Amino acid sequence: MKNLTDQDIEERYRYACEVAVEAANCGFKFYQQRESLVVEHKGDDFQDVVSKADRTVEDLTRTMISSRFPDDDFLGEETGGGDESALCTWVVDPIDGTSCFLNGLHNWCVSIGILVAGQPVVGVVYDPNHRELFRACKGKGAWVNDKPMRVHPGKDVKDGVMGVGVSHRVTPETFVPFIGNLLHKGGMFIRSGSGALMTAWVAAGRLIGYYEPHMNAWDSLPGLVLVVEAGGVSNDFLANHGLLQGNPLLLANETIFAQLSDMITQRLE
Structure with a gap:
């Protein structure tokens, strides 16, 4: 594949928005009939669930992307893939917040990130329940629908609500001390069940960090672009094969990011 021009990236950005909306609308039809879905569990993690809705929506996104950009790489939560050496990779979670989706909670979304030469350049999160399209392209700012987004201007963790996420991939001892440190500093937190959606809320200034x-x-790639383009900062999520193996994720404005980093470090002492 030839090197991508700015126009090539812009074309993918616009198309990612279209794909996210169409995929979420497909998912929403399943959401309205969720009682009939057969739920399966992934491996030994009882909380990690999947249904026909996840697979159908991912198949739709893969088909749409490959029909428009057949040479681009694709990494999906349900079907895998992903090549760290690829020039352009689409990274997709067809339904982030599947447990919320299956239990009738409105905290779920379609998450699409695009890497070019190993760097995050496009982030799109679409929330069909509230008809909000969070979108960003490197160097072009961050938007929710047609409104520009900026991260929370707070100077201290007490100035807003923190978003957090956790899974059984880590032990409670890895996470609980951070919550204790946050509370001791006067902060407060929520866990909505959709990490991608909460990272979009950070970009929109609704949460002070994640x-x-x-x-x-x-789940992480869209937020990396959304938050940075909204004026925030992130850790180096892609270090040490983060694309395929995952990593910690920390997002906030620069001042609060430093405070949160200290809290995370403290729990390791």
Whole structure:
């Protein structure tokens, strides 16, 4: 594949928005009939669930992307893939927040990130329940629908609500001390069940930050672009094969990022 021009990236950015909306609309039809879905569990993790809805929506996104950009690489939560050496990789979670989806909670979304030469350049999160399209392209700012986004201007963790996520891929001892440190500093937190959606809320200034001790790339990549383009900062999520193996994720404005980093470090002492 030839090197991508700015126009090539812009074309993929616009198409990612279209794919996210169409995929979420497909998922929403399943959501309205969720009682009839057969639920399966992935491996030994009882909380990690999947249904026909996840697979159907991922198949739709893969088909749409490959029909428009057949030479681009694809990494999906349900079907895998992913090549760290690829020039352009689409990273997709067809339904982030499957447990919420299956239990009738509105905290789920379609998550699409695009890497070019190993760097995150496009992030798209679509929430069909609230008809909100969070979108960003490197160097072009971050938007929710047609409104520009900026991260929370707070100077201290007490100035807003923190988003957090956790899974059984880490032990409670890895995560609980951070929560203790946050509370001791006067902060507060929520866990909505959709990490990708919470990272979009960070970009929109609704949350002061987001932390998860281990997150997969298909949930993390959009937030990396959204938050940075909204004026925030992130850790180096892609270090040490983060694309395929996952990593911790930390997002916030620069001042609060430093405070949160200290809290995470403290728990390791």
